[in-house]
Amino acid sequence: MTVRPAPLPDRTAVPADRPTPIPTRWVGPIRISGNAASGEIHVPLATYETPLWPSVARGAGLSRLVADGIKVTLVDERMTRSVLLEAPDAETAYAAARAIHDRTEELRRLTRRSSRFAELLGIRHEITGPLLFVRFEFATGDAAGHNMATLAADLLLAHLLQHVPGLAYGSVSGNYCTDKKATAINGILGRGKNATAEILVPRSLVAGRLRTTAARIARLNVHKNLVGTLLAGGVRSANAHYANMLLAVYLATGQDAANIVEGSQGITYATDRGGDLYFSCTLPNLVVGTVGNGKHLPAVEAALTRLGCRDERPTGQNARRLAAITAATVLCGELSLMAAQTNPGELMRTHTRIERASGDRHEH
Incomplete structure (x- = not known):
């Protein structure tokens, strides 16, 4: 049996528990x-x-x-999260969008329950065929607000599915936010x-x-x-x-x-x-x-x-x-x-x- 010598240690490697600091x-x-x-x-x-x-x-x-x-x-300052809702057709999606805007004050009160620092500032929507994209804009205090906005959006989404007829769940994030992507909407409306x-x-x-x-x-x-x-x-x-x-x-x-x-x-x-x-x-x-x-x-x-x-x-x-x-x-x-x-x-x-x-x- 041939015995092979153990490989020499890689002296350039950094131990996993010792992160390399960025200059x-x-x-x-x-x-x-x-x-x-x-x-x-x-x-x-x-x-x-x-x-x-x-x-x-x-x-x-x-x-x-x-x-x-x-x-x-x-x-200005606002953190955004857009939810995606699905409807049978554009007419239903449009009626749902109007109903959502009519519930703005109700949704503001609900947002405050998700965090004492979260405040719903505005709601925007976009309809593409039967798809309804709803962009929520939040104040998030001293936090950048990614998680705070998602937590609030998740709560609002569940509420809308329960109280606005004709809608089904699509996603808690529909890319109309838009997070970590270069888009016209962020450049225009800000994030x-x-x-x-x-x-x-x-x-x-x-x-x-x-x-x-x-x-x-x-x-x-x-x-x-x-x-x-x-x-x-x-x-x-x-x-x-x-x-x-x-x-x-x-x-x-x-x-x-x-x-x-x-x-x-x-x-x-x-x-x-x-x-x-x-x-x-x-x-x-x-x-x-x-x-x-x-x-x-x-x-x-x-x-x-x-x-x-x-x-x-x-x-x-x-x-x-x-x-x-x-x-x-x-x-x-x-x-x-x-x-x-x-x-x-x-x-x-x-x-x-x-x-x-x-x-x-x-x-x-």
Whole structure:
């Protein structure tokens, strides 16, 4: 019998009980003002794309040289879940939809029974043949609200099946929500927090810090983010790389990272105001929360605490603060990249220099 030597251990493997941390750095501070957060705030970015740190840092440094910094206006917030109901025909589905809307106040009362933080904000519907899609929109306090919305929707669905004639169960989620997919409905109606971050950068700072002009950035924004995205068939999306900053913040703060799919939708707007640069990022789908699944992890707890998102505030204010900080972070990275791309070769030179210099040396 041939005895084979035991295989050598794989020294590159990580034990199953020892997760590999994602390289994380605190960047900033970013100067933020607006209706949901204010002050100079450092932000954690968890990413393997090391050039993201200095890129966001450049935008953050610029924010500190402007009186109001980056102004973030939170304009709406709602978490959605759509249920699917089946009827014999479209006529029955339409009658059922009218009956459901007539029961709005009743459904609001029922929603409050599912959670003390859940509030039914609105109901929308769509009919396709005999199929009735009902999109419930909820306020969910400081939670991102995935589970809270599903729990409430499940309760409402059971109630409707019992009290509205002609309907049968289809699904507790009918993809009209829409969760973790880039869709027109989310871009139009919003899902999560809807925020706009904006900054007015004086001509001297555009030239000195960004090494470009307002006219060149505004021109590139039209040609790249608007026309280029249109030709590519983008869905309610006209930006350079929102997803990079969103993923880095989401991972560092315990969010459901798959929500960057709808979160990456949004519009960058830039215009030349007499040599000064007005620059804004509008994000209609910021799905963030400061309580709930994932927020109990020590690193996440520490990050949210340092961000000031675990303070004693009225319900919902901590999540709104996190959304504002996230939107400002997106603007920092978006502005820095757009400025770099107005200069031939700058983007690749910067990436190469930073990645070669950093190697595996990451700060945790």
